[in-house]
Amino acid sequence: MSEHGPPTLANLPGYLAYVTPDVTGLWFHGRTLSLDGYRFKQCRFDACELQVNAGEFELDHCLISPDTRIVYGPNLFKPLQLFVTRSPPQVRQIHPNFIATVNADGTVTIK
């Protein structure tokens, strides 16, 4: 049973936590799974593919192996691109999808 309890009309913010189930202590190896909509606690992911599209998830003390592939949905690029525009140059040595387009006049384009 979740620690958040059943929904009540006086506890609207608690609804979101309520509809997000806990996934505790599981080990996935070579699996493809979407993180959205779950709260993972003390889980281990080895050689998996983790998909993130909405960002509506939680990871609590989880282990992600280096050979696990992470797939980001297109809607997640924009805030990351915006963040990277304010980051030091060494941070920008990341995947090109996370780099905003810097125009010749110094302006930034994020589409």
Add this chain to the structure above:
Amino acid sequence: MSRWAELKAQFRFAPLRSQVFVVTLLLGGIAITLLSFSFLWNEKETWRIPCAIGLLMIGAAFVAWLLSHRDVDRRDTVPTTFASTRFGVTVSMDARSLDSDTSRRLFARLVNIATHRRPLPTPDGIVSSDMQPIPNSQAEAVHRAQAATAEGETRLQEFVEVMRDRGEAKTLTQEPNPDPGSSLS
């Protein structure tokens, strides 16, 4: 052809639903206030009592009208429907219900979860407290994963039922989505 322009207008005064209460309160307040004026005209010392009651009723009618008139004005609205063929999600709601920022944000995030949550895959086992896989624990792990998936669906449906009781969500359905997103690597 007549030289005079003809103007026809039709006014209809018909209180609707909760407005019946508002109009009754207003008319009662006006009547009692007028009664206090007659008291005053006849130099009765007690004129202040009906006057205060009448003004209170008029004030209460105004407050009740403020609280109710928007929904009455929108009584004939049709449900707003949001459909996404890409994600297979249909949301139909009454525009009167999402009248606060909190409700709108909450509903948007709920739709986001309903759109993107997928059943968990078959796990390979359970991990110990030091994050090491425990041998021969796959059956228990599968049971946990199935329970979590079912719990998510049940609670989402329960949420929709609660919102429906409030007149908010009429339907919220989720169908399989073959498009998991774009890959980076």
